[in-house]
Amino acid sequence: MTSRQFQLLLLLLLAGAVVTSACVGAFMFTPGEAGHYLLQGLGLQPATPGVDDLARNVFLKLRLPRVVLAGVTGAVLGVSGTLMQGLFRNPIVEPGLAGTSAGAALGAALVFVLGEHTTLAFTAPLGSLAVPLMAFAGGFGATMIVYRVSAAFGKVDVFTLLLAGIAVNAVCAAGTGFLSYIARDPQARNITFWNLGTFTTAEWRGVTLVSVCFVAGFAWCLRYGKALNALMLGESEANFLGIDTRRLTWSLLVVNTIMVAVATAMVGVIAFIGLVVPHVLRMLRSSDYAFLLPASALLGALVMELVDVVARVVIAPAELPIGIITAVVGAPVFLLILLRQRRVSGF
Amino acid sequence: MVELRDVSYAAARARIVDDVSLALPDGKFSVILGPNGAGKSTVLKLATGLLRPTSGAVHYGGDDIRTLPLEALARRRAVLSQHVELAFTLPAEDVVLMGRYPYYGRVPSQEDREIVRRALEIVGMSERRAQPYPTLSGGEQQKVQLARVLAQIWNYDTPRTPRFLFLDEPTTSLDVRYEIHLLDVARGLLGVDCTVVAILHDINVALHYGDHFVFLSGGRVAASVDAAGVTQPLLEEVFRVRAHRVQDATTGDQLWRFAL
Numbered sequence: 001m002t003s004r005q006f007q008l009l010l011l012l013l014l015a016g017a018v019v020t021s022a023c024v025g026a027f028m029f030t031p032g033e034a035g036h037y038l039l040q041g042l043g044l045q046p047a048t049p050g051v052d053d054l055a056r057n058v059f060l061k062l063r064l065p066r067v068v069l070a071g072v073t074g075a076v077l078g079v080s081g082t083l084m085q086g087l088f089r090n091p092i093v094e095p096g097l098a099g100t101s102a103g104a105a106l107g108a109a110l111v112f113v114l115g116e117h118t119t120l121a122f123t124a125p126l127g128s129l130a131v132p133l134m135a136f137a138g139g140f141g142a143t144m145i146v147y148r149v150s151a152a153f154g155k156v157d158v159f160t161l162l163l164a165g166i167a168v169n170a171v172c173a174a175g176t177g178f179l180s181y182i183a184r185d186p187q188a189r190n191i192t193f194w195n196l197g198t199f200t201t202a203e204w205r206g207v208t209l210v211s212v213c214f215v216a217g218f219a220w221c222l223r224y225g226k227a228l229n230a231l232m233l234g235e236s237e238a239n240f241l242g243i244d245t246r247r248l249t250w251s252l253l254v255v256n257t258i259m260v261a262v263a264t265a266m267v268g269v270i271a272f273i274g275l276v277v278p279h280v281l282r283m284l285r286s287s288d289y290a291f292l293l294p295a296s297a298l299l300g301a302l303v304m305e306l307v308d309v310v311a312r313v314v315i316a317p318a319e320l321p322i323g324i325i326t327a328v329v330g331a332p333v334f335l336l337i338l339l340r341q342r343r344v345s346g347f
Numbered sequence: 348m349v350e351l352r353d354v355s356y357a358a359a360r361a362r363i364v365d366d367v368s369l370a371l372p373d374g375k376f377s378v379i380l381g382p383n384g385a386g387k388s389t390v391l392k393l394a395t396g397l398l399r400p401t402s403g404a405v406h407y408g409g410d411d412i413r414t415l416p417l418e419a420l421a422r423r424r425a426v427l428s429q430h431v432e433l434a435f436t437l438p439a440e441d442v443v444l445m446g447r448y449p450y451y452g453r454v455p456s457q458e459d460r461e462i463v464r465r466a467l468e469i470v471g472m473s474e475r476r477a478q479p480y481p482t483l484s485g486g487e488q489q490k491v492q493l494a495r496v497l498a499q500i501w502n503y504d505t506p507r508t509p510r511f512l513f514l515d516e517p518t519t520s521l522d523v524r525y526e527i528h529l530l531d532v533a534r535g536l537l538g539v540d541c542t543v544v545a546i547l548h549d550i551n552v553a554l555h556y557g558d559h560f561v562f563l564s565g566g567r568v569a570a571s572v573d574a575a576g577v578t579q580p581l582l583e584e585v586f587r588v589r590a591h592r593v594q595d596a597t598t599g600d601q602l603w604r605f606a607l
């Protein structure tokens with residue numbers, strides 16, 4: 001199987017997962033109904049008022065944005081894991097570990113709780129640009145601290161990286177915890193839920209912003225396949241191959257943080273997807289970033305759709321927070337990677 | 348020609364390289380020699396553009412290195428380091444293909460692939476081309492890196508343009524067979540309009556392969572000479588040892604022996 005065929009296979013699986021995710025839930029739709037509602041929603045098919053109004057509304061206003069949000073968030077986290085592993089030259093890095101998600105969450109929570117419009121509801125967290133901007137600032141600050149501490153002298157130290165990640169995550173979590181403690185009750189409950197990741201807040205405006213940031217960021221990153229490969233040799237060697245490593249580092253950190261922060265502001269902190277997705281792809285196929293970048297977007301989206309379906313189904317009619325499922329699956333994989341790394345390099 | 352003009356480099360207020368002027372002749376194998384801490388590595392980093400001089404300038408064939416975009420510079424010169432580890436697993440040929448990165452956009456051309464194939468052939472790693480790089484032995488890994496830099500400054504086909512290969516103690520972790528092989532391949536590049544500049548530790552090896560010798564001491568150039576200029580007083584002064592010549596009974600080669 002060539003890389004292209006492999007990506008095509010992922011695309012087909014993703015299409016299947018999207019259809020499943022669109023149909024399954026508290027409200028069940030057949031794929032046929034879902035198709036009709038979609039066409040009606042796009043105005044391509046006339047909708048008869050009074051017929052199926054409720055079902056159509058549920059599908060177009062609740063289900064569909066949620067499906068899109070889950071897919072795009074998964075793609076963001078998959079690509080982000082790939083980018084950060086490339087940048088840090090280490091397979092254990094992902095936005096959760098490097099502080100990006102926690103920093104973004106803290107930034108967003110600051111606006112939620114202390115922002116001028118304290119009535120700012122969680123159901124429309126992206127109604128104001130203050131939230132994504134603060135999320136970006138928080139995520140970028142946290143990531144920069146972890147990067148600067150661990151990547152001094154042109155080499156990334158694994159121990160320092162892990163410890164710096166723990167420290168930065170702890171500070172961010174403490175900040176978010178403090179905010180939820182002082183927040184009024186509905187906000188506090190929401191922060192707790194959102195700390196574990198949720199797609200229940202999906203609405204079209206927010207989904208559009210997350211999607212636009214992802215598409216733009218992803219298109220920008222695709223050009224860095226070669227550069228990330230060369231970086232595997234180390235910064236000096238990449239430089240000898242004509243790659244401006246400083247520029248590469250900065251643009252990747254910025255673009256990566258934009259994608260992750262905006263998604264995090266919308267859905268909360270979802271760990272381990274960015275770790276597992278690139279790892280599976282490296283094992284199944286190749287560590288070539290020209291392949292990994294598009295493939296991790298596809299697999300990230302695929303995994304997230306499936307996780308969301310599980311979250312909706314497993315204790316229906318209630319829902320599990322997304323982060324609980326990703327942690328249960330992701331943490332063992334993380335330990336496995338650590339073990340393998342230890343066997344190889346004995347760090 | 349690679350030229351360093353009045354180059355100095357200071358870090359944390361210490362002058363590591365102090366007013367060095369050098370002209371490394373085209374089509375020759377130049378060797379940089381000197382005791383530990385003499386500034387050899389720093390001079391190489393300055394000459395390859397990895398470091399910017401605090402003062403002075405570096406020129407490639409008359410062009411100031413500061414005016415050359417990184418990618419254009421990468422098409423003119425390649426650097427083989429002591430030991431290169433790979434952070435993730437890639438097959439050997441993918442590592443060699445990196446040498447062609449300065450030449451293509453997103454997809455390598457047929458020509459790039461062909462150059463990779465021939466570079467692997469030159470270093471004798473064709474059969475291992477699909478093997479994961481981390482599973483190769485240290486010597487084999489260095490051969491793959493050699494193939495990578497060959498692909499980067501590929502000059503075996505006409506038309507040729509002057510190219511430069513820098514070797515930073517390339518044989519330090521290699522056994523004698525790999526060492527000879529690597530230096531033979533490097534020496535062979537002189538025939539295709541390439542200039543080779545190497546940091547080597549073994550003076551006898553240096554004299555065997557080199558045409559031109561730069562001795563550094565305390566961040567300054569102690570001597571820049573051809574083989575005839577490598578004399579007993581020079582070696583004794585630069586390395587602060589006693590040196591004497593012996594003749595190999597079978598080959599008749601002149602070899603240097605050292606003692607404290």
